Amino acid sequence: MDKILVHICCGVDSVYALRKIKEEFPDSEIKGFFYDPNIHPEEEFDLRWIETKRVCDDLGIECIKGDYELDVWMKRVKGYENEPERGERCTICHDLRLEKTAELAKQIGFNKITTVLMMSPKKDFEILKKVGEEIAEKKGLEFISIDFRKKGGIEKMNQLSKEMELYHQNYCGCIYGLFKQREGLEYIPELVSFGKGRLPGSREELLFIKEIRTFAQNLGLKTSEQQFDFMDWKIISSKLSIKGNPIPHTVLPYSKSIRGILRAKIKELIPFKDKTVVKLNKSNAELWILNTELKEISIDEMRYFTNPVFILGKEHKEDIKEGTKIEMQLKTEFNPDAQSQNLIIGSLHSDTKMFFHSDTLIDGSAGMEKNQILKAIKENLDDIKNGSVSIIVLGAKTFGNIGLRKFHEELKSFEITKS
Ligand code: SF4
CATH class of the missing domain: 3.40.50.620 (HUPs)
Known part of the structure; x- marks a missing residue:
């Protein structure tokens, strides 16, 4: 032969x-x-x-x-x-x-x-x-x-x-x-490289989805991907100095770039439950001082092209007072042609939908372990096969729950078409 x-x-x-x-x-x-x-x-x-x-x-x-x-x-x-x-x-x-x-x-x-x-x-x-x-x-x-x-x-x-x-x-x-x-x-x-995470629309996010899909398919499960376009945001460079000293910080997704160097003074500090919002005497840029250690922040609601927000950890609360001098530099990029995807394992119309997500923040936080999702697939195998349970792995969650919104839109349009 x-x-x-x-x-x-x-x-x-x-x-x-x-x-x-x-x-x-x-x-x-x-x-x-x-x-x-x-x-x-x-x-x-x-x-x-x-x-x-x-x-x-x-x-x-x-x-x-x-x-x-x-x-x-x-x-x-x-x-x-x-x-x-x-x-x-x-x-x-x-x-x-x-x-x-x-x-x-x-x-x-x-x-x-x-x-x-x-x-x-x-x-x-x-x-x-x-x-x-x-x-x-x-x-x-x-x-x-x-x-x-x-x-x-x-x-x-x-x-x-x-x-x-x-x-x-x-x-x-x-x-x-x-x-x-x-x-x-x-x-x-x-x-x-934009950090060590699986950013929305990245290869790493897609690879995560494909690995889970392969796993589910090998168990004989029905799988499909829902691809969607979204406005991507990337941080190219950022710098923050307070009284001339560089300060570790993160930047809130969808912050616009700052032209040149912004030199300003602190005008007002407004306390909130989880942070203090710091307003400046010029520009709509803001500082958020968290009540916790410094971390990356995901956003629940989409915000497009909006004012720059620099985030600081709680240790800087004492350094920042009205009149304190600060300097900010920020270069970010928007890409309207980015794509991410949701993975649907089982029926789109199951009674129980278990939601997971594939992306993470830039430092790898706010993400899910692959094994966590594989375990859920294995534990619900029979119910996924009989159509009562489905597993949905959403893309671009950390950028304003974009995947979830797209998933609901798809579900709705399917139901309208059906009726
Ligand atoms: S075949 Fe493609 S990958 Fe190989 S050298 Fe040519 S361009 Fe590069």
Whole structure:
């Protein structure tokens, strides 16, 4: 019997290609090999792997996860960093991935290899075929070339990818391609870390959702994602000085940037139950002095483009009085095209809905442990299956409960459509 080892780069490219290989080689043993040493950053590698695994599990195909050998890839493409996409660097990148596939095929006793890279409209089919055949021949293997894109292949791939709600990356994968694609931007969002948490709309938040989804699917549960757009907010830099001394602080989400340096005096201190609100003699910016230690603050209600609020811990209460001089600097960014998602496990119309959330604040606080959610799934397995209980993992909670609002909107629109 023929044994085919299929190199896989991501879920989207494999969702139709693997079906096609199964269809064309019904009597062969088929195994996947996820090998993507070219991907940057590592969270992107993880995301592509988890979606690949979801596709393979769905088709009953075993998939081997290759190591994340970024250093090997970097060495191989050295000197070709500035090549355009489809140029020499890409040929080397394909060579490396196919060589590794051929090596593994030899080791595990497979006689044929192929790659789902031939699915991508951005890849040159003839070059892949040539490279694949040369590499396979050297190892005494056969390379299978199928132009998956023909006969409506791309449309079928898009349809399946939509049905499975697969993560659709918007760049090929490597850091050099990314530099070119994001040329002109002040910074490349994919390469900037905004803290140690799972911020709304981040890769980390999405990965969390996908891991839980895979877990639930493997237990035979119905899952779906509700993707939604929202206005994202990021803090780029901030500085606060009181009487010339820099002060540790956090910033309330959706605070606007401050132009230049704001030099002001404290005008008024207004005590509230949980904090003291400090007003300034110029500007609508505020300070909040908490009654607790310094912490990040999540917001329950959405606030858009609003006045800057700097947050301080209780130890600064004594330093701040009317007339105290302060200096503030703040640079923040708003992105209207951000996306987050809710995960629905079980029926949308169950009597009991258990709510969890996927995001955290920038320092990782206010979040939930994955195990907490997995435990709830296991404990309610039968009830989720019979439709009486569902588990809802909401996105973008810390930014004003956006996920919950979107979930209720979806529920409402479904009910209206039904009636
Ligand atoms: S652009 Fe894509 S194919 Fe080309 S080197 Fe980068 S990751 Fe590899």
